[in-house]
Amino acid sequence: MADILLPTNTIVHPDKDRFLHEENPFEAMMARFDRAAELLDLEPGIYKVLRNPEKTIIVSIPVMMDSGEVEVFTGIRCIYNTSRGPAKGGIRFDKNVSLDEVKALAAWMTWKCAVVNIPFGGAKGGVICDPLQMSIGELERVTRRYTTGIIATLGPDSDVPAPDVNTNERVMAWLMDTYSMRVGHTVNAVTTGKPVAMGGSLGRREATGRGCMITTREALTHLGMSMKGATVVVQGFGNVGSIAAELMQDEGCKVVAISDRTGGWYSPKGIDVKHAIKYVEENKTLEGYNVGEPVSNEAILELECDVLVPAALENVITTKNASRIKAKVVCEGANGPTSAGADTILDEKGIFVIPDILANAGGVTVSYFEWVQNRGGYYWSEQVVNERLKEIMVNSFAEVLKLSRLHRVNMRTASYMLSISRVSMVHKLRGIYA
Ligand code: GLU
Secondary structure, X not given: OOOOOOOOOOOOOOXXXXXXXXXXXXXXXXXXXXXXXXXXXXOHHHHHHHOOOOEEXXXXXXXXXXXXXXXXXXXXXXXXXXXXXOEEEEEEEEOOOOXXXXXXXXXXXXXXXXXXXXXXXXEXXXXXXXXXXXXXXXXXXXXXXXXXXXXXXXXXXXXXXXEOOOOOXXXXXXXXXXXXXXXXXXXXXXXXXXXXXXXXXXXXXXXXXHHHHHHHHHHHHXXXXXXXXXXXXXXXXXXXXXXXXXXXXXXXXXXXXXXEOOEEEEOOOOOOHHHHHHHHHHHOOOOOOOXXXXXXXXXXXXXXXXXXXEOOOOOOEOOOOHHHOOOOEEEOOOOOOEOHHHHHHHHHOOOEEEOHHHHOOHHHHHHHHHHHHHHHOOOOOHHHHHHHHHHHHHHHHHHHHHHHHHOOOOHHHHHHHHHXXXXXXXXXXXXXXX
């Protein structure tokens, strides 16, 4: 085990553009949790249980780099809560991963699975490394050694990872293979987000972006607006942002600005998203895309539009810029893009926020479908996957909206209330094992 070198109450990210040091992600999660717990009048015992992760594993990952030198990375897996089922949540590879971030993301996974009512608990994993500077071979060795380090928690009935920031189908294939080699037979339900050729689900890759599109469509309908001609700004052009933008465009929206970590492009006439996706396939990033005007990752958030989709990283909408957000709807494709302090400002401005645990729950919903298909050994068509995803997203949106009107709270608080009540109900039913 590595030394616990990460302080728990401070942000360790040195990257000032990403994290404005307003609050750390765990505090951001807790602020919302506390508010919902208060409104639900949550029992003090259950409150204490739900404020803490069940288990956190920190491992050292020694890896032989291509240079012949040994590098040691730190890997984390946090199992936040398993009362409703196996722990579920992605693994991210990023130089800014911290213990507090992983804990917050694991808690968010717990609430996310509960809000869409799929039978999973919540977990998250992270490896502190810079995957953009690493070769394929180095990434494979990191993945296999990390998998081995956390193998005691993994399993289709205990902890089921998936892709997240900077991880993908290939990483899940290595993880599944490492686990299968260790247990002596192929276990494809140990992870989701795998390549379709080895038990991945059709529609999984698009599922998070599709969920964003569906919840945005529901929000616009609720507000008496239409997808046709609605202007959309998307920050983050990875798996979530690019697909959300493409599907919203297919529904008639006009995508006026997109960005990735190299910066963004703004064109009031509209950007051809399919063309931009092709450009990124060929050039890796949006650098040099040259369609419309260049726009920074900060300025893109403040553009005039109907729908803003922050689909990159945490803490990009904070008390420092929330008053300048002009969108009518914010669809949180990323996990934790808005700080708790910024929530109030967005509310005061009358902005309708579809919170992360609802907006981006399409990914884990189709992960659930993948796990069901693996365990049943029977595979569904893409049409069936998409229909079932739509049903869950539309119903969940309606449930949250109903609760938000009933209690006169925003959609975020209503989502937390719904999910915390579901998780706490199971805790009550199961009781405390002594
Ligand atoms: N990483 C995704 C998320 O944050 C997907 C998790 C999963 O499918 O388990 O929701």
